[in-house]
Structure formats: C-alpha cells, structure tokens
Amino acid sequence: MDPETSGAPAPAPESRPPNWQSDERELVAAVLRKDRKAAARLVAAHIDAVYAYARHRLTPREELVDDVVQDVFLSALNGLAAFQGQSSLRGWLVGIARHKVEDVYRQRLRAADPIDDATNPVEDRQPSEAPAMEERLDAMRAREKARQVLARIPERYGLVLLWRYWEQRSVREIATAIGATEKSVERTLARARARFKQVWMKGGTEAP
C-alpha cells in the first residue's frame, strides 16, 4: 500500500519554509545519489516524528520501538525513488510507520498464546460502573495510568485494545488482518476491556 495515499494520520504539525517541496526533492535526490550527509539530514529531520508515532502506538512494548523506527527508514530508502512529493517527507515516513506498527500488531496477535478464560474471567461489570475518568483524573494522569495498565495486562489484550481504540480500526479490519473471525476478535476485545478495567479500578497496580 502506498503510504502517501493510505489515509495515515497527519503527523504533528510542522512549520514549513516557503520552498519546502523543492527542498525535500533536493534532499531526496541527494540521498538517492548516496550523499551521506544528505542521509544524515534525512534522519535528523524526521526521526523524532517517526519515533514519537511508533513509541505511542507500541506502548508499553517499547522494546519494539527501535526496530520499527529503523525499519521505517530502511523501507523508505527502498521506496524513495518513487516518492513524488505529494505529501511531506514527514507525512510519508509516518505513513510507513503506521504500516510497520500494524505489522507488529498483526504478527504478535497471531503469535500470542490464547488467553485461558478460566484463569482470566471476564468481570460482569456494568458499563455505568466504570469510573468516569474525566471526573477523576486530568488527561495527563489518565494517559499515564492507561500506559501502566496496558503494561500490566496480557500482551494480547493490550495489543487488541491499542489496535481497536488507539488506531481506531474496526473489528472487521482486525479480524481480516490476523485471519480470525469477527466474533473471535469481539470476544478477545470484551475480555481485554474487562481486564483493563479491572486493573484500572485497582489503580493500575495489579499484577497481570
């Protein structure tokens, strides 16, 4: 899939000089003729955006971030000759990052051990009992707490929640990507939500 047309989310706002398109085309041309200083400029200019995207989409599995970021730049080299400059280089690279992150979700969800329902019972808690986060915590504390909870629940649950809610992918898309049925994904999501809330309500400190 072409990252330029993939509908990837816009990267963080960037201030662009008036000639940014020609500057970026020059940078791309220099990298393609293997100018090592241009390669350094490419990395320096865009790695922070790619890193921020990957880090937040892979939380709490931060040990995966470095490999994804490197993979993004190496994949970008393969496609650099085809870069048309229709979007900014940063947007193009973040688009590639999005695909790489989804590859990680897909691979790890396929590989993850199935969760044993008997040892991970779904709590029959009514949605109305869920804590009103916005009433209890400010956004920053909520983000940090979510990060802690995601780190404490089984990986399979964390990944499916990240994919569904943080990446805003539909159940059907997830099911197709991992070769499962929608019902199976729904079941996993229900267990994941219940487990997340269970840990959340205990302050994010419960051992998985």
Add this chain to the structure above:
Amino acid sequence: MTDDLWFERLAADREPAAIPAPARLKSKVYSAVLSRLAESGPLEDLLRTKQAGGHLCVFENALTIVPIGADLRSRNPCRVCHARVLAERMEDAPIFWPGCPYAEFHRG
C-alpha cells in the same frame, strides 16, 4: 457510558508527547541507512559531497586531500570510527568532531 465510548475517550486523550528520539537510536538508524545505501554500490565520492557543500569531518576531509582513488573516497570511514561506536552505544556520547553526523545527533 458504554464500554466502547469509555475506551474511545481514553484513547482520544492520549496525545503523543514530544519526546525526541534518543541520540543512540538516531546513530544506529543513520548507520543502517548508510549500510543499506552501500549495499547497492559505492557511496558518493567524498570530493563531490564536499563540492556540493557537505560538511565533512576531519577524517573524511583527510580522504579528500591525500592522493587516493575515488574508490576509497566512496567507502564509509564511519564503519571503523570510534565516534560511531560510542554514538550507537551511549546517550550523550563524548564526541565533538565538527562535521560528524554522530556528534550532531548527540549535540542536537
């Protein structure tokens, strides 16, 4: 509030913070990019890079001064440079060579 809505709101609140990439990672990615570029043929001759305004480090500059062939000037001296090794393994590595991308990653 439904479960779905609760999670959607939680996810929407999770704006990425501006955490820069570690200098160590920048260095590793740059090294990987150079290696990948070199796989398909020699890098650009350092003389040409210099003429195009590229700021060379002291070692690269030496390669453009001594009487060697373009073949050697197209190799990647960073592969055997201590600055690269330090830069890939440490944060805030003690390297300060002007024109060295690794030093710039760590000072930037």
